[in-house]
Amino acid sequence: MTLQNQTQISGTLYVVATPIGNLGDITRRAVETLEKVDWVAAEDTRHSKPLLHSLGINQTLISLHEHNEQQRSEQLLEKLKNGEDGALISDAGTPLINDPGYFLVKLLRDEGIRVVPLPGPSAVIAALSAAGLPTDRFTYEGFLPARGNKRLLVLQGLATEVRTLVFYESPHRLIDCLESMLTAFGDEREIVVARELTKKFEQFVSGSLQEVRRYFTDHSDKVRGEFVLMLKGAPIKSSEDGEAALIEQDKMIKVMLKQSLPVKQISEIIAELTGEKKKPIYQRVLELKE
Template identity: 45%
Template sequence: MSTSVATLYVVATPIGNLADLSPRAQEVLRSVAAICAEDTRHTGQLLSHFGISKPLVALHDHNEEAMAQRVVSRLLAGESLAVVSDAGTPLVSDPGFRLVRAARAAGVKVSPIPGACAAIAALSVAGLPSDRFVFEGFLPAKSSARRERLQRLAGETGTLVFYESSHRIAESLADMGGAFGNERPAVIARELTKLFETVLDGTLEQLLARVLADDNQRKGEFVVMVQGAGDDEEAKIAEGRRLYTKLNEHLPPSTAAKLAAELSGAPRKALYGF
Protein backbone atom coordinates (compact mmCIF):
# COMPACT_ATOMS: atom_id res chain seq x y z
CA MET A 1 0.00 0.00 0.00
CA SER A 2 1.44 3.37 -0.97
CA THR A 3 1.81 6.01 1.75
CA SER A 4 3.55 8.59 -0.46
CA VAL A 5 0.84 11.12 0.47
CA ALA A 6 0.73 11.50 4.25
CA THR A 7 -2.60 10.28 5.60
CA LEU A 8 -4.15 9.93 9.02
CA TYR A 9 -6.00 6.61 9.00
CA VAL A 10 -8.87 6.19 11.45
CA VAL A 11 -8.85 2.43 11.97
CA ALA A 12 -11.69 0.45 13.56
CA THR A 13 -10.56 -2.48 15.71
CA PRO A 14 -12.51 -5.50 17.03
CA ILE A 15 -14.99 -5.04 19.88
CA GLY A 16 -14.32 -8.60 21.05
CA ASN A 17 -13.66 -11.16 18.35
CA LEU A 18 -10.17 -10.57 16.95
CA ALA A 19 -11.17 -12.15 13.63
CA ASP A 20 -13.16 -8.97 12.95
CA LEU A 21 -10.01 -6.96 12.22
CA SER A 22 -10.23 -6.64 8.45
CA PRO A 23 -7.37 -7.52 6.09
CA ARG A 24 -7.33 -3.89 4.94
CA ALA A 25 -7.02 -2.67 8.55
CA GLN A 26 -4.10 -5.04 9.09
CA GLU A 27 -2.43 -3.81 5.90
CA VAL A 28 -2.79 -0.16 6.95
CA LEU A 29 -1.47 -0.81 10.46
CA ARG A 30 1.58 -2.50 8.95
CA SER A 31 2.17 0.37 6.52
CA VAL A 32 2.07 3.44 8.79
CA ALA A 33 5.00 5.02 10.62
CA ALA A 34 3.29 4.86 14.02
CA ILE A 35 -0.07 4.18 15.65
CA CYS A 36 -1.86 6.52 18.04
CA ALA A 37 -3.57 4.37 20.65
CA GLU A 38 -5.94 5.01 23.54
CA ASP A 39 -4.18 2.35 25.67
CA THR A 40 -0.78 1.35 24.26
CA ARG A 41 -0.67 -1.88 26.27
CA HIS A 42 -4.06 -3.00 24.97
CA THR A 43 -3.22 -2.09 21.38
CA GLY A 44 0.19 -3.72 21.73
CA GLN A 45 -1.52 -7.02 22.52
CA LEU A 46 -3.76 -6.68 19.46
CA LEU A 47 -0.81 -5.93 17.18
CA SER A 48 1.20 -8.80 18.64
CA HIS A 49 -1.65 -11.20 17.83
CA PHE A 50 -1.34 -10.23 14.16
CA GLY A 51 2.44 -10.08 14.12
CA ILE A 52 2.52 -6.31 13.65
CA SER A 53 5.32 -4.30 15.23
CA LYS A 54 4.95 -0.52 15.13
CA PRO A 55 5.80 2.38 17.45
CA LEU A 56 2.83 3.36 19.62
CA VAL A 57 1.88 6.89 20.66
CA ALA A 58 -0.44 7.29 23.66
CA LEU A 59 -3.45 9.42 22.69
CA HIS A 60 -6.27 9.53 25.22
CA ASP A 61 -8.78 11.92 26.77
CA HIS A 62 -6.22 13.44 29.15
CA ASN A 63 -3.50 14.29 26.61
CA GLU A 64 -5.23 14.53 23.23
CA GLU A 65 -5.37 18.33 23.12
CA ALA A 66 -1.63 18.58 23.71
CA MET A 67 -0.67 15.62 21.51
CA ALA A 68 -2.79 16.58 18.50
CA GLN A 69 -0.38 19.24 17.21
CA ARG A 70 2.63 16.96 17.65
CA VAL A 71 0.94 14.25 15.64
CA VAL A 72 -0.13 16.75 12.97
CA SER A 73 3.48 17.95 12.71
CA ARG A 74 4.55 14.40 11.89
CA LEU A 75 1.81 14.13 9.29
CA LEU A 76 2.87 17.43 7.70
CA ALA A 77 6.44 16.11 7.61
CA GLY A 78 5.23 13.26 5.38
CA GLU A 79 4.58 10.42 7.81
CA SER A 80 1.33 8.48 7.52
CA LEU A 81 -0.12 7.53 10.91
CA ALA A 82 -3.06 5.57 12.25
CA VAL A 83 -5.35 6.22 15.21
CA VAL A 84 -7.15 3.41 17.03
CA SER A 85 -9.21 3.12 20.20
CA ASP A 86 -9.29 0.20 22.61
CA ALA A 87 -12.22 -1.35 20.75
CA GLY A 88 -14.47 -0.43 17.86
CA THR A 89 -14.45 2.75 15.80
CA PRO A 90 -12.37 5.66 17.12
CA LEU A 91 -14.20 8.89 18.03
CA VAL A 92 -17.48 7.03 18.80
CA SER A 93 -17.53 7.61 22.58
CA ASP A 94 -13.75 7.34 22.37
CA PRO A 95 -10.85 9.80 21.91
CA GLY A 96 -9.78 11.08 18.51
CA PHE A 97 -12.00 13.94 17.37
CA ARG A 98 -9.53 16.66 18.44
CA LEU A 99 -6.78 14.98 16.44
CA VAL A 100 -8.99 14.53 13.39
CA ARG A 101 -10.17 18.14 13.62
CA ALA A 102 -6.58 19.40 13.87
CA ALA A 103 -5.45 17.22 10.98
CA ARG A 104 -8.27 18.40 8.72
CA ALA A 105 -7.62 22.02 9.68
CA ALA A 106 -3.99 21.55 8.62
CA GLY A 107 -5.04 20.14 5.26
CA VAL A 108 -4.00 16.56 6.05
CA LYS A 109 -5.91 13.75 4.38
CA VAL A 110 -7.98 11.75 6.89
CA SER A 111 -9.21 8.36 5.72
CA PRO A 112 -11.53 5.89 7.51
CA ILE A 113 -10.77 2.18 7.67
CA PRO A 114 -14.21 0.94 8.69
CA GLY A 115 -14.98 -2.02 10.88
CA ALA A 116 -16.68 -2.88 14.15
CA CYS A 117 -18.82 -0.39 16.06
CA ALA A 118 -20.73 -1.64 19.09
CA ALA A 119 -23.65 0.74 18.60
CA ILE A 120 -24.26 -0.26 14.98
CA ALA A 121 -23.66 -3.95 15.67
CA ALA A 122 -26.22 -3.86 18.47
CA LEU A 123 -28.77 -1.92 16.44
CA SER A 124 -28.47 -4.43 13.60
CA VAL A 125 -29.72 -7.29 15.81
CA ALA A 126 -32.15 -5.40 18.07
CA GLY A 127 -35.28 -5.60 15.96
CA LEU A 128 -36.14 -2.00 16.88
CA PRO A 129 -36.85 0.70 14.27
CA SER A 130 -33.49 1.66 12.75
CA ASP A 131 -34.46 4.17 10.06
CA ARG A 132 -33.88 6.91 12.65
CA PHE A 133 -31.82 6.58 15.79
CA VAL A 134 -30.14 8.85 18.30
CA PHE A 135 -26.75 7.81 19.69
CA GLU A 136 -26.31 9.14 23.23
CA GLY A 137 -23.18 7.27 24.25
CA PHE A 138 -22.63 7.05 28.00
CA LEU A 139 -25.15 8.68 30.32
CA PRO A 140 -23.90 10.84 33.22
CA ALA A 141 -22.61 8.84 36.19
CA LYS A 142 -24.49 10.92 38.77
CA SER A 143 -28.11 9.85 39.15
CA SER A 144 -29.57 13.38 39.15
CA ALA A 145 -27.77 14.35 35.94
CA ARG A 146 -28.66 11.01 34.34
CA ARG A 147 -32.36 11.41 35.11
CA GLU A 148 -32.36 14.95 33.78
CA ARG A 149 -30.74 13.81 30.52
CA LEU A 150 -33.27 10.99 30.14
CA GLN A 151 -36.19 13.33 30.79
CA ARG A 152 -34.98 15.55 27.94
CA LEU A 153 -35.02 12.50 25.65
CA ALA A 154 -38.46 11.23 26.65
CA GLY A 155 -40.21 12.73 23.62
CA GLU A 156 -37.61 11.60 21.07
CA THR A 157 -39.29 9.50 18.36
CA GLY A 158 -36.14 7.81 17.03
CA THR A 159 -34.63 4.74 18.66
CA LEU A 160 -32.29 5.74 21.49
CA VAL A 161 -28.88 4.05 21.72
CA PHE A 162 -26.79 4.17 24.90
CA TYR A 163 -23.54 2.65 26.13
CA GLU A 164 -23.51 1.53 29.75
CA SER A 165 -21.12 -0.06 32.22
CA SER A 166 -21.72 -3.15 34.34
CA HIS A 167 -21.88 -1.27 37.65
CA ARG A 168 -24.57 1.15 36.44
CA ILE A 169 -26.73 -0.98 34.15
CA ALA A 170 -29.45 -1.68 36.72
CA GLU A 171 -29.68 1.94 37.88
CA SER A 172 -29.80 3.21 34.31
CA LEU A 173 -32.58 0.82 33.33
CA ALA A 174 -34.60 1.92 36.36
CA ASP A 175 -34.08 5.58 35.46
CA MET A 176 -35.06 4.89 31.84
CA GLY A 177 -38.27 3.31 33.06
CA GLY A 178 -38.98 6.38 35.14
CA ALA A 179 -38.34 8.76 32.24
CA PHE A 180 -39.84 6.80 29.33
CA GLY A 181 -42.38 4.57 31.07
CA ASN A 182 -41.78 1.00 32.23
CA GLU A 183 -43.69 -0.41 29.25
CA ARG A 184 -41.41 1.14 26.63
CA PRO A 185 -39.84 -1.64 24.43
CA ALA A 186 -36.08 -1.95 24.72
CA VAL A 187 -33.15 -4.26 23.94
CA ILE A 188 -29.92 -4.90 25.85
CA ALA A 189 -26.91 -6.19 23.88
CA ARG A 190 -24.14 -7.44 26.16
CA GLU A 191 -20.59 -8.56 25.33
CA LEU A 192 -21.17 -8.43 21.57
CA THR A 193 -18.95 -10.78 19.50
CA LYS A 194 -17.53 -12.29 22.69
CA LEU A 195 -18.02 -15.73 24.23
CA PHE A 196 -20.89 -14.72 26.53
CA GLU A 197 -22.77 -12.50 24.06
CA THR A 198 -26.44 -12.03 24.96
CA VAL A 199 -29.20 -9.93 23.41
CA LEU A 200 -32.29 -9.49 25.58
CA ASP A 201 -35.54 -7.80 24.57
CA GLY A 202 -38.69 -6.80 26.40
CA THR A 203 -40.10 -3.78 28.19
CA LEU A 204 -37.79 -1.70 30.35
CA GLU A 205 -39.47 -3.17 33.41
CA GLN A 206 -38.94 -6.74 32.18
CA LEU A 207 -35.32 -6.10 31.27
CA LEU A 208 -34.57 -4.59 34.67
CA ALA A 209 -36.09 -7.65 36.36
CA ARG A 210 -33.96 -10.00 34.22
CA VAL A 211 -30.79 -8.06 34.95
CA LEU A 212 -31.47 -8.01 38.69
CA ALA A 213 -32.30 -11.74 38.73
CA ASP A 214 -29.08 -12.87 37.02
CA ASP A 215 -25.64 -11.73 38.17
CA ASN A 216 -24.19 -12.67 34.78
CA GLN A 217 -26.42 -10.09 33.10
CA ARG A 218 -24.68 -7.37 35.13
CA LYS A 219 -21.23 -8.21 33.80
CA GLY A 220 -19.43 -6.96 30.71
CA GLU A 221 -20.09 -4.10 28.31
CA PHE A 222 -23.59 -3.05 27.33
CA VAL A 223 -25.45 -1.32 24.54
CA VAL A 224 -28.99 -0.36 25.60
CA MET A 225 -31.50 0.53 22.90
CA VAL A 226 -34.91 2.01 23.68
CA GLN A 227 -37.72 2.42 21.18
CA GLY A 228 -38.62 6.06 20.63
CA ALA A 229 -41.87 7.75 21.59
CA GLY A 230 -44.48 6.14 19.38
CA ASP A 231 -46.63 9.00 18.13
CA ASP A 232 -47.27 12.70 18.47
CA GLU A 233 -49.54 12.26 21.49
CA GLU A 234 -47.03 10.10 23.33
CA ALA A 235 -44.27 12.58 22.51
CA LYS A 236 -46.37 15.48 23.82
CA ILE A 237 -47.04 13.65 27.07
CA ALA A 238 -43.37 12.80 27.49
CA GLU A 239 -42.41 16.44 26.94
CA GLY A 240 -45.20 17.62 29.24
CA ARG A 241 -43.99 15.36 32.02
CA ARG A 242 -40.43 16.58 31.57
CA LEU A 243 -41.58 20.20 31.84
CA TYR A 244 -43.85 19.42 34.79
CA THR A 245 -40.97 17.82 36.69
CA LYS A 246 -38.86 20.96 36.30
CA LEU A 247 -41.67 23.44 36.94
CA ASN A 248 -42.87 21.55 40.00
CA GLU A 249 -39.55 22.32 41.67
CA HIS A 250 -40.54 26.01 41.82
CA LEU A 251 -44.32 26.15 41.46
CA PRO A 252 -47.39 24.57 43.07
CA PRO A 253 -48.35 21.28 41.32
CA SER A 254 -51.53 22.70 39.77
CA THR A 255 -49.71 25.71 38.31
CA ALA A 256 -46.83 23.54 37.11
CA ALA A 257 -49.23 21.13 35.39
CA LYS A 258 -51.18 23.97 33.76
CA LEU A 259 -48.04 25.59 32.32
CA ALA A 260 -46.52 22.27 31.24
CA ALA A 261 -49.75 21.34 29.44
CA GLU A 262 -49.90 24.69 27.65
CA LEU A 263 -46.26 24.51 26.56
CA SER A 264 -46.28 20.88 25.42
CA GLY A 265 -49.83 20.41 24.17
CA ALA A 266 -50.24 17.38 26.46
CA PRO A 267 -53.49 16.77 28.37
CA ARG A 268 -53.19 18.32 31.80
CA LYS A 269 -54.54 15.22 33.55
CA ALA A 270 -51.74 13.09 32.05
CA LEU A 271 -49.14 15.12 33.94
CA TYR A 272 -50.28 14.23 37.46
CA GLY A 273 -49.12 11.21 39.42
CA PHE A 274 -46.83 9.69 36.81
Protein backbone atom coordinates in the same frame (compact mmCIF):
# COMPACT_ATOMS: atom_id res chain seq x y z
CA MET B 1 9.02 10.82 3.61
CA THR B 2 7.80 11.70 0.11
CA LEU B 3 9.24 14.70 -1.76
CA GLN B 4 7.97 16.22 -4.98
CA ASN B 5 9.76 19.14 -6.66
CA GLN B 6 11.72 19.62 -3.43
CA THR B 7 8.46 20.36 -1.56
CA GLN B 8 7.39 18.25 1.38
CA ILE B 9 4.14 16.37 0.89
CA SER B 10 2.04 15.83 4.01
CA GLY B 11 1.28 12.32 5.17
CA THR B 12 -2.09 10.71 5.82
CA LEU B 13 -3.88 9.73 9.02
CA TYR B 14 -5.88 6.52 8.75
CA VAL B 15 -8.75 6.13 11.24
CA VAL B 16 -8.82 2.36 11.73
CA ALA B 17 -11.65 0.34 13.28
CA THR B 18 -10.47 -2.64 15.34
CA PRO B 19 -12.36 -5.65 16.78
CA ILE B 20 -14.73 -5.14 19.71
CA GLY B 21 -14.11 -8.69 20.90
CA ASN B 22 -13.62 -11.25 18.15
CA LEU B 23 -10.21 -10.84 16.51
CA GLY B 24 -11.60 -12.41 13.35
CA ASP B 25 -13.50 -9.19 12.68
CA ILE B 26 -10.34 -7.24 11.75
CA THR B 27 -10.40 -6.35 8.05
CA ARG B 28 -7.59 -7.16 5.62
CA ARG B 29 -7.33 -3.48 4.75
CA ALA B 30 -6.93 -2.60 8.44
CA VAL B 31 -4.07 -5.09 8.88
CA GLU B 32 -2.30 -3.88 5.73
CA THR B 33 -2.63 -0.26 6.83
CA LEU B 34 -1.41 -0.87 10.38
CA GLU B 35 1.63 -2.65 8.94
CA LYS B 36 2.63 0.10 6.50
CA VAL B 37 2.17 3.31 8.52
CA ASP B 38 5.04 4.95 10.39
CA TRP B 39 3.25 4.93 13.75
CA VAL B 40 -0.04 4.10 15.45
CA ALA B 41 -1.76 6.47 17.88
CA ALA B 42 -3.67 4.38 20.43
CA GLU B 43 -6.01 5.16 23.30
CA ASP B 44 -4.16 2.74 25.59
CA THR B 45 -0.83 1.42 24.27
CA ARG B 46 -0.84 -1.36 26.88
CA HIS B 47 -4.10 -2.63 25.41
CA SER B 48 -3.20 -2.12 21.76
CA LYS B 49 0.26 -3.71 21.87
CA PRO B 50 -1.06 -7.27 22.43
CA LEU B 51 -3.64 -6.71 19.67
CA LEU B 52 -0.97 -5.72 17.16
CA HIS B 53 1.29 -8.58 18.24
CA SER B 54 -1.56 -11.05 17.73
CA LEU B 55 -1.76 -9.78 14.16
CA GLY B 56 2.01 -10.16 13.70
CA ILE B 57 2.53 -6.38 13.59
CA ASN B 58 5.50 -4.74 15.33
CA GLN B 59 4.64 -1.06 15.25
CA THR B 60 5.62 2.19 16.99
CA LEU B 61 2.82 3.08 19.40
CA ILE B 62 1.99 6.61 20.58
CA SER B 63 -0.54 7.20 23.33
CA LEU B 64 -3.48 9.49 22.60
CA HIS B 65 -6.17 9.65 25.27
CA GLU B 66 -8.57 12.17 26.79
CA HIS B 67 -5.91 13.60 29.12
CA ASN B 68 -3.22 14.32 26.50
CA GLU B 69 -5.15 14.62 23.25
CA GLN B 70 -4.67 18.34 22.60
CA GLN B 71 -0.92 18.34 23.25
CA ARG B 72 -0.32 15.04 21.46
CA SER B 73 -2.41 16.13 18.46
CA GLU B 74 -0.03 19.04 17.85
CA GLN B 75 2.90 16.61 17.89
CA LEU B 76 1.18 14.23 15.48
CA LEU B 77 0.31 17.12 13.18
CA GLU B 78 4.02 17.93 12.84
CA LYS B 79 4.83 14.32 12.04
CA LEU B 80 2.18 14.26 9.32
CA LYS B 81 3.37 17.59 7.93
CA ASN B 82 6.81 16.02 7.65
CA GLY B 83 5.40 13.32 5.39
CA GLU B 84 4.84 10.51 7.88
CA ASP B 85 1.72 8.35 7.66
CA GLY B 86 -0.07 7.39 10.85
CA ALA B 87 -3.04 5.39 12.09
CA LEU B 88 -5.49 6.13 14.88
CA ILE B 89 -7.09 3.24 16.80
CA SER B 90 -9.15 3.04 19.99
CA ASP B 91 -9.25 0.25 22.56
CA ALA B 92 -12.01 -1.41 20.53
CA GLY B 93 -14.30 -0.58 17.65
CA THR B 94 -14.39 2.57 15.55
CA PRO B 95 -12.35 5.52 16.88
CA LEU B 96 -14.12 8.73 17.93
CA ILE B 97 -17.37 6.89 18.75
CA ASN B 98 -17.27 7.64 22.49
CA ASP B 99 -13.48 7.50 22.26
CA PRO B 100 -10.71 10.12 21.87
CA GLY B 101 -9.78 11.45 18.44
CA TYR B 102 -12.19 14.28 17.67
CA PHE B 103 -9.69 17.04 18.49
CA LEU B 104 -6.99 15.37 16.38
CA VAL B 105 -9.19 14.76 13.33
CA LYS B 106 -10.66 18.29 13.49
CA LEU B 107 -7.17 19.80 13.75
CA LEU B 108 -5.86 17.79 10.79
CA ARG B 109 -8.82 18.63 8.58
CA ASP B 110 -8.46 22.31 9.44
CA GLU B 111 -4.79 22.06 8.46
CA GLY B 112 -5.58 20.34 5.16
CA ILE B 113 -4.10 16.99 6.21
CA ARG B 114 -5.71 13.95 4.56
CA VAL B 115 -7.79 11.81 6.94
CA VAL B 116 -8.94 8.42 5.62
CA PRO B 117 -11.52 6.24 7.44
CA LEU B 118 -11.19 2.45 7.42
CA PRO B 119 -14.66 1.17 8.37
CA GLY B 120 -15.13 -1.89 10.52
CA PRO B 121 -16.49 -3.06 13.88
CA SER B 122 -18.77 -0.74 15.87
CA ALA B 123 -20.73 -1.83 18.93
CA VAL B 124 -23.58 0.58 18.14
CA ILE B 125 -24.14 -0.72 14.61
CA ALA B 126 -23.57 -4.37 15.55
CA ALA B 127 -26.12 -4.18 18.36
CA LEU B 128 -28.74 -2.38 16.26
CA SER B 129 -28.39 -4.85 13.40
CA ALA B 130 -29.54 -7.74 15.59
CA ALA B 131 -31.87 -5.99 18.05
CA GLY B 132 -35.12 -6.18 16.11
CA LEU B 133 -35.90 -2.51 16.75
CA PRO B 134 -36.54 0.18 14.10
CA THR B 135 -33.21 1.24 12.57
CA ASP B 136 -34.34 3.62 9.82
CA ARG B 137 -33.85 6.42 12.34
CA PHE B 138 -31.92 6.24 15.61
CA THR B 139 -30.01 8.52 17.94
CA TYR B 140 -26.80 7.53 19.72
CA GLU B 141 -26.56 9.06 23.20
CA GLY B 142 -23.36 7.40 24.46
CA PHE B 143 -22.92 7.06 28.23
CA LEU B 144 -25.51 8.70 30.46
CA PRO B 145 -24.43 10.82 33.45
CA ALA B 146 -23.26 8.74 36.40
CA ARG B 147 -25.26 10.72 38.98
CA GLY B 148 -28.86 9.60 39.30
CA ASN B 149 -30.54 13.02 39.21
CA LYS B 150 -28.63 14.16 36.13
CA ARG B 151 -29.21 10.82 34.41
CA LEU B 152 -32.95 11.05 35.06
CA LEU B 153 -33.04 14.62 33.76
CA VAL B 154 -31.42 13.58 30.48
CA LEU B 155 -33.77 10.62 30.09
CA GLN B 156 -36.86 12.71 30.80
CA GLY B 157 -35.71 15.06 28.07
CA LEU B 158 -35.74 12.09 25.68
CA ALA B 159 -39.15 10.75 26.73
CA THR B 160 -40.91 11.97 23.57
CA GLU B 161 -38.09 11.08 21.15
CA VAL B 162 -39.57 8.92 18.36
CA ARG B 163 -36.25 7.54 17.11
CA THR B 164 -34.67 4.41 18.58
CA LEU B 165 -32.41 5.47 21.46
CA VAL B 166 -28.98 3.87 21.86
CA PHE B 167 -26.81 4.09 25.00
CA TYR B 168 -23.61 2.55 26.36
CA GLU B 169 -23.54 1.48 30.00
CA SER B 170 -21.10 -0.12 32.41
CA PRO B 171 -21.94 -3.16 34.58
CA HIS B 172 -21.85 -1.34 37.92
CA ARG B 173 -24.42 1.23 36.74
CA LEU B 174 -26.70 -1.02 34.66
CA ILE B 175 -29.43 -1.64 37.26
CA ASP B 176 -29.52 2.01 38.35
CA CYS B 177 -29.75 3.05 34.69
CA LEU B 178 -32.68 0.70 34.06
CA GLU B 179 -34.40 2.09 37.17
CA SER B 180 -34.03 5.62 35.83
CA MET B 181 -35.42 4.52 32.47
CA LEU B 182 -38.44 3.00 34.18
CA THR B 183 -39.11 6.34 35.85
CA ALA B 184 -38.62 8.35 32.64
CA PHE B 185 -40.30 6.05 30.09
CA GLY B 186 -42.68 3.85 32.07
CA ASP B 187 -42.82 0.08 32.59
CA GLU B 188 -43.88 -1.00 29.12
CA ARG B 189 -41.42 0.77 26.80
CA GLU B 190 -39.59 -1.90 24.75
CA ILE B 191 -35.86 -2.27 25.31
CA VAL B 192 -33.11 -4.56 24.02
CA VAL B 193 -29.87 -4.94 25.97
CA ALA B 194 -26.83 -6.39 24.20
CA ARG B 195 -23.82 -7.55 26.19
CA GLU B 196 -20.38 -8.91 25.29
CA LEU B 197 -20.93 -8.39 21.55
CA THR B 198 -18.90 -10.74 19.28
CA LYS B 199 -17.46 -12.50 22.36
CA LYS B 200 -18.05 -16.01 23.72
CA PHE B 201 -20.88 -14.96 26.05
CA GLU B 202 -22.67 -12.59 23.67
CA GLN B 203 -26.28 -12.10 24.74
CA PHE B 204 -29.37 -10.10 23.75
CA VAL B 205 -32.08 -9.56 26.36
CA SER B 206 -35.33 -7.99 25.15
CA GLY B 207 -38.74 -7.14 26.53
CA SER B 208 -40.40 -4.32 28.42
CA LEU B 209 -38.28 -2.15 30.68
CA GLN B 210 -39.86 -3.82 33.68
CA GLU B 211 -39.11 -7.32 32.36
CA VAL B 212 -35.51 -6.56 31.42
CA ARG B 213 -34.81 -4.81 34.73
CA ARG B 214 -36.20 -7.84 36.56
CA TYR B 215 -34.06 -10.22 34.48
CA PHE B 216 -30.79 -8.51 35.36
CA THR B 217 -31.85 -8.05 38.99
CA ASP B 218 -32.51 -11.80 39.23
CA HIS B 219 -29.39 -12.79 37.24
CA SER B 220 -26.58 -10.79 38.80
CA ASP B 221 -24.06 -13.13 37.17
CA LYS B 222 -25.07 -11.61 33.81
CA VAL B 223 -24.31 -8.06 34.94
CA ARG B 224 -20.78 -8.08 33.58
CA GLY B 225 -19.02 -7.09 30.39
CA GLU B 226 -19.92 -4.19 28.13
CA PHE B 227 -23.53 -3.18 27.45
CA VAL B 228 -25.42 -1.50 24.63
CA LEU B 229 -28.94 -0.44 25.60
CA MET B 230 -31.45 0.17 22.79
CA LEU B 231 -34.82 1.66 23.59
CA LYS B 232 -37.74 1.84 21.19
CA GLY B 233 -38.76 5.40 20.43
CA ALA B 234 -41.99 7.02 21.59
CA PRO B 235 -45.07 6.59 19.38
CA ILE B 236 -45.37 9.25 16.67
CA LYS B 237 -48.16 11.61 17.66
CA SER B 238 -50.72 13.01 15.25
CA SER B 239 -51.58 16.69 14.95
CA GLU B 240 -54.49 16.07 17.33
CA ASP B 241 -51.97 15.39 20.03
CA GLY B 242 -50.45 18.87 19.73
CA GLU B 243 -51.95 20.08 22.98
CA ALA B 244 -50.73 17.00 24.82
CA ALA B 245 -47.26 17.54 23.35
CA LEU B 246 -47.21 21.10 24.71
CA ILE B 247 -48.21 19.80 28.14
CA GLU B 248 -45.33 17.31 28.03
CA GLN B 249 -42.99 20.06 26.89
CA ASP B 250 -44.02 22.21 29.85
CA LYS B 251 -43.36 19.27 32.17
CA MET B 252 -39.82 18.92 30.81
CA ILE B 253 -39.21 22.65 31.17
CA LYS B 254 -40.40 22.61 34.79
CA VAL B 255 -38.11 19.67 35.60
CA MET B 256 -35.13 21.52 34.14
CA LEU B 257 -36.04 24.73 35.98
CA LYS B 258 -36.06 22.78 39.25
CA GLN B 259 -32.50 21.71 38.42
CA SER B 260 -31.60 25.43 38.10
CA LEU B 261 -30.56 25.13 34.46
CA PRO B 262 -30.19 28.48 32.62
CA VAL B 263 -33.17 29.59 30.53
CA LYS B 264 -31.07 29.67 27.35
CA GLN B 265 -29.80 26.14 27.89
CA ILE B 266 -33.30 24.81 28.56
CA SER B 267 -34.66 26.41 25.40
CA GLU B 268 -31.80 24.95 23.36
CA ILE B 269 -32.41 21.44 24.76
CA ILE B 270 -36.16 21.60 24.12
CA ALA B 271 -35.63 22.98 20.62
CA GLU B 272 -33.23 20.15 19.78
CA LEU B 273 -35.62 17.52 21.10
CA THR B 274 -38.76 18.88 19.44
CA GLY B 275 -37.39 20.48 16.29
CA GLU B 276 -39.26 23.68 17.17
CA LYS B 277 -37.81 27.20 16.93
CA LYS B 278 -35.88 28.44 19.95
CA LYS B 279 -37.47 31.89 20.29
CA PRO B 280 -41.03 30.81 21.25
CA ILE B 281 -39.61 28.10 23.52
CA TYR B 282 -37.37 30.69 25.20
CA GLN B 283 -40.43 32.86 25.86
CA ARG B 284 -42.33 29.88 27.28
CA VAL B 285 -39.45 29.04 29.62
CA LEU B 286 -39.47 32.61 30.89
CA GLU B 287 -43.23 32.42 31.47
CA LEU B 288 -42.94 29.19 33.46
CA LYS B 289 -39.98 30.52 35.42
CA GLU B 290 -42.07 33.42 36.67
